[in-house]
Amino acid sequence: MTPTFFRSRSVFGLTFDQTHIKQMIGKRSIRPLFSAVFVFAVAAVTLCIRILVSGSGGDRFIITDGSRAQKNLPSLFNETLLAFSVTDLADNSLKQNVEQLVGGDFRTSRTDLHRSFRSIGRYRLDTGARSGTGGPPELDPHELQKIRLIFRRYLQDWWRHRRFDPDVMSNMVNSDSGRRYKTCAVVGNSGILLKTNLGDTIDSHEFVIRLNNARIGGFEHFVGSKTSLSFINSNILHLCSRRGGCFCHPYGEKVPILMYISQPIHFLDYTICNSSYRSPLTITDPKLDVLCARIVKYYSVKRFVSTGKRLEEWSGSHGGSEFHYSSGMQAVMFALGVCDKVSIFGFGKSDSAKHHYHTNQKTELGLHDYQAEYDLYEDLVKNPQAVPFVSDKFRFPPVVIHR
Template sequence: MIKRSVRPLFSVVFVFAAAAATLCFRTILSGGAGDSFIASDAGLTQKLPPVFNATLLTFAAVDLGQDSLKQNVEQLVDGNFRTARNNRQRSFLSAGRYRLDIGARSARGGPIDLRSPEFYRLWLEFRRYLQDWWRHRHFDPDIMSNMVNVLKTSKMAGISGSGKKYKTCAVVGNSGILLNHNLGSAIDNHEFVIRLNNARIGGFERFVGSKTSLSFMNSNILHLCARRGGCFCHPYGEKVPIMMYMSQVAHFLDYTICNSSHKSPLMITDPRLDVLTARIVKYYSVNRFLKETGKPLEAWASVHGGPEFHYSSGMQAIMFALGVCQKVSIFGFGKSDSAKHHYHTNQKTELSLHDYLAEYDLYQDLVKSPEAIPFVSDKFKFPTVIMHR
């Protein structure tokens, strides 16, 4: 997961801005994304679009780790990894704060000669991928309407050149609540099935199904897979495409090394989708925090990790599905005192840098009132969403 420090000057600016925003605290509590109604000529009521609080929107749009992330990208792009030491072959390359492990991960399966054309090619590709990602990392409210273009260029089955969407999609989370119902057949009946973070399905088919159309993960998973021979990261089969979001920019090296060895598409989420998802989850998290605690805006960061706060893999996968599917069914999202955190592991606690309750608020709005979701362009029409609990 992303763990980034905030530079002192940025911290001062943020505290000042947060303190100023607190002046509108009472307005936020009373003027959130509630529904408004007016009387029609026939005496009936007509539902109007929700009115978003400008202060809360502005606060949610602030990326606390942006300054630090920019510095990290610059270090990686400008670092001279080839001359860090005198060894021609080594497992780690160092530049600044980064030590990038490339030992025994070349296309040949052995150490990479740092003076070889192979390393030079990898280095140039690594920089190109990272620079292109950073160049496109900005807020774009229309990005949801462009999600199908990602699949068109990746040659994934079911997406035509015209940008046709899948009719039905299932996003399968990893919550232990899946073990409460036999939903395997219902999941497999969808045209397109997305699974998360290489969750095991063997032995759980009657609960979670067996069909997988897309493996969605964070880049920490690929980083672990890259240490294996051939960058093996295919628990659902070598022909299943993989999509991931970059939780650490150094993982672009893993992507660079593994990309050529994958028999199916290995894709990275559009950074504009990353920015949009981050703003939305922060909006819901802050809104819940203010209503539940009554504390001022600036107190939110200390409770939710500040620059380390991040959306979950599941939320990002759902956001992606909203853009490529006509109907989205959500399985395995939610908690229960009687259910395990993950259906396939014994993990008992959640990651503190995620606000799962805020994400569940978002999912409820997707089902009942998608117009209440901020930052998304009015041009985008949300698909029908069904949540199975």
């Protein structure tokens, strides 16, 4: 049995089994030596001041490993940002978590299984209907062993393929079918949607992507009613797995689900729920996960130092290893890979609008840098060449932001 994201035939004609790997690292009159040093120092100081004050300046340069060119920053400063963005502060803890999960022992009883997973996190296994006492259902020992083996295989394959590949965007569409979509709408969940009447505009797109099971009933006038793909993070599936039958289909059972793994333990939910779903439940290519993490960190750091703050202070101000891209950001990156034109709705904020149009949440999550992500979206519209870490083979489609 092979994990969904490595199947040769996967949802929408996409394939996620590419193995290509690339790594970014990226005479006039003679005067006294002192004068030369002085002139150089003045120029360097002036350049640094320009960088810190404006966050831009200098000429465009090409990163020599084939990744996309950078614009609006001097090469030395860009190299510093790129090198800083390559390091994922969560990698070590993630690796330890994966090793613990792969080496864990489910044994043969439900109690031991629950205890095993409670020892490494706050999650436990819930499947199907609850027992008469209200607790989790009983599981057959043979079924537990089967779940254990499949879970390990999924997790190991995911971890083995979780690496940087600048060509991942170019490889999203299956070369056999060549399936692409002419127009795609990525519908965010911002409360600013309630200030517009864009429902019909959203529904006019060939392919509509919605995020994290946001409710559309009663909001159709603002957010539309059409859904082609449900894009969720694995925390959503974990909540769904606690319901009978792992139900996670607010848009109907025929709508495919694409999910990125936010915590390795959620492969347990995926293992249990995948077989019960009528529509495809697909996991994002882990190489796309890595690319998104680097891009978001780059834009966050770029914005941070442009205010005059020190680079080494960034981590303490952005949650350290908890820092992460949002579901919306990765959904947009996914759409860029499979669509000829991308329209973005419900991305942005307003002091007078709720954080989510369908909830009463008013504040943002600290582990995301939404403003940095908005900077990325602006570059996608006006200057896609400025987006780092993407191979220069990839041609960004036109992007429109609706506000």
